[in-house]
Amino acid sequence: MDMQDIEKGTDSPPRKVLVTGSSRGIGAAIASAFAGSGSDVAINFSKQGGRSEEQAKRLAAEIEAMGRKAVLVAGDISQKDAVKKLFSEASENLGGLDVVVLNAARAPFKPIERLLERELRALVETNYIGNIFCVQEALPYMERSKGHDKHIIFISSLGSRFYNPAYPLGSMKAAMESVVRDLSETLFKRGVAVNAVSGGLVKTDSFKVLRQFIDGIERIPEGLFVMPEEIADVVLFLCSPSSRGIRGQTIVVDRGLSNSLHRNA
Amino acid sequence: MRQALISDDKVIEELKKAAAETLAIDVASIKADSSLVKDLGAESLDFLDINYRVEQTFAIKMARHFIIEHIEEMFGEGTALDSDGRLTEKAVKLMKIRLDAAAEGAALDTLKPGMDMDALPVMITIRSMAGSIMDILDTLPENCTECGKSAWKTENGTRIVCGACGADAVYKNGDDLIKEWLQKTQDEQKIV
Numbered sequence: 001m002d003m004q005d006i007e008k009g010t011d012s013p014p015r016k017v018l019v020t021g022s023s024r025g026i027g028a029a030i031a032s033a034f035a036g037s038g039s040d041v042a043i044n045f046s047k048q049g050g051r052s053e054e055q056a057k058r059l060a061a062e063i064e065a066m067g068r069k070a071v072l073v074a075g076d077i078s079q080k081d082a083v084k085k086l087f088s089e090a091s092e093n094l095g096g097l098d099v100v101v102l103n104a105a106r107a108p109f110k111p112i113e114r115l116l117e118r119e120l121r122a123l124v125e126t127n128y129i130g131n132i133f134c135v136q137e138a139l140p141y142m143e144r145s146k147g148h149d150k151h152i153i154f155i156s157s158l159g160s161r162f163y164n165p166a167y168p169l170g171s172m173k174a175a176m177e178s179v180v181r182d183l184s185e186t187l188f189k190r191g192v193a194v195n196a197v198s199g200g201l202v203k204t205d206s207f208k209v210l211r212q213f214i215d216g217i218e219r220i221p222e223g224l225f226v227m228p229e230e231i232a233d234v235v236l237f238l239c240s241p242s243s244r245g246i247r248g249q250t251i252v253v254d255r256g257l258s259n260s261l262h263r264n265a
Numbered sequence: 266m267r268q269a270l271i272s273d274d275k276v277i278e279e280l281k282k283a284a285a286e287t288l289a290i291d292v293a294s295i296k297a298d299s300s301l302v303k304d305l306g307a308e309s310l311d312f313l314d315i316n317y318r319v320e321q322t323f324a325i326k327m328a329r330h331f332i333i334e335h336i337e338e339m340f341g342e343g344t345a346l347d348s349d350g351r352l353t354e355k356a357v358k359l360m361k362i363r364l365d366a367a368a369e370g371a372a373l374d375t376l377k378p379g380m381d382m383d384a385l386p387v388m389i390t391i392r393s394m395a396g397s398i399m400d401i402l403d404t405l406p407e408n409c410t411e412c413g414k415s416a417w418k419t420e421n422g423t424r425i426v427c428g429a430c431g432a433d434a435v436y437k438n439g440d441d442l443i444k445e446w447l448q449k450t451q452d453e454q455k456i457v
Contacts, residue, residue, distance in 0.1 A: 050308070051308050110329075114338060115341055116337055116342045118342065118346075166329075205310050208310050208313045208317065211317060212313055212316065212329060213315060213329070235405065
């Protein structure tokens with residue numbers, strides 16, 4: 001199979017998209033952007049009964065108001081059974097699965113050498129193993145789903161390449177970008193394109209955490225902060241025929257933040 | 266030193282303001298004994314946002330980690346939480362000593378071994394959080410670290426600055442204070 005096969009059938013019924021960790025922030029912006037472009041969307045959140053479920057419900061209502069279908073699927077991606085269930089529910093309720101965006105992440109904020117065994121295991125279980133569980137569960141549904149090109153997009157961050165204080169998630173993002181290259185080669189043969197988007201500084205809820213650990217982050221010019229929608233736009237581009245030449249890549253969306261080691265205060 | 270420039274009431278007033286802004290609720294609805302989780306609906310990220318606002322107001326650094334995390338880091342994994350994430354007897358003993366010192370009577374009764382650690386944030390009230398802020402403010406040094414003079418004054422009633430050179434007061438941070446207390450208590454009582 002070549003890329004022409006992957007890109008066939010873009011005028012068929014709505015594309016079916018699942019975004020993990022999409023009740024708020026970047027995930028919500030991606031879910032919303034897909035809905036805006038005519039896709040039906042499964043919104044994933046980790047825990048029932050919390051604020052994330054409320055936020056997911058509000059997002060679902062917004063997507064339905066756009067005339068698109070929104071499906072809520074609860075599930076912590078670090079748990080294999082939960083992943084199995086969430087992909088089964090999403091595919092059944094959407095009527096297939098064409099695109100998976102792996103955005104869910106969870107990590108403590110402390111230097112790597114201070115992580116407890118429990119924290120280390122949780123870090124790897126959610127951010128590495130959890131994403132692999134998702135790919136494994138998604139593939140059979142994606143291969144059965146007809147009418148659209150298939151894409152898996154991982155959401156990385158600049159922490160994969162640069163040091164941030166108390167940010168062990170960065171090491172998991174580095175592993176993620178390696179997984180993207182690997183999967184891109186093997187899944188391409190099965191008709192699934194794999195790429196990643198790496199966001200710079202984004203003012204989502206997690207920024208509230210970051211600003212407690214990175215002194216001076218408040219002095220970074222406002223113009224270097226990325227909007228969640230800017231990341232969502234690049235995800236949509238990577239899922240479009242125009243990206244057919246891009247394979248196994250991590251596209252940085254940071255308004256140039258990482259271009260320069262020196263900036264005037 | 267026990268500073269006298271910023272009162273408990275002022276800290277509680279500013280903390281209420283910070284919580285009201287973070288949670289988008291009316292400041293008048295917040296009482297000193299309101300539980301941030303149970304009564305005001307705060308979630309974990311809200312605590313960070315409230316902390317951030319408080320830090321900007323008083324020019325201090327709040328603790329980034331709960332006492333349970335510090336116990337595990339200092340005395341070994343498993344000393345504060347069992348494998349199901351439940352409080353150990355040792356952790357409860359330590360926390361009771363700490364709460365007793367802070368006169369948190371109601372919270373003392375709630376603390377029991379086997380309690381889920383996720384239930385702990387429910388016990389945080391405006392008053393208990395204000396206590397942590399006062400602990401930090403009370404580390405105000407005798408003399409200014411910049412000019413060596415002892416001429417502290419407040420700006421806007423919340424920021425202590427040197428009246429001689431204008432430098433901001435430098436306090437210990439919340440995490441260091443918890444660690445110091447834990448080490449001192451352990452040395453005296455050999456709980457862990």
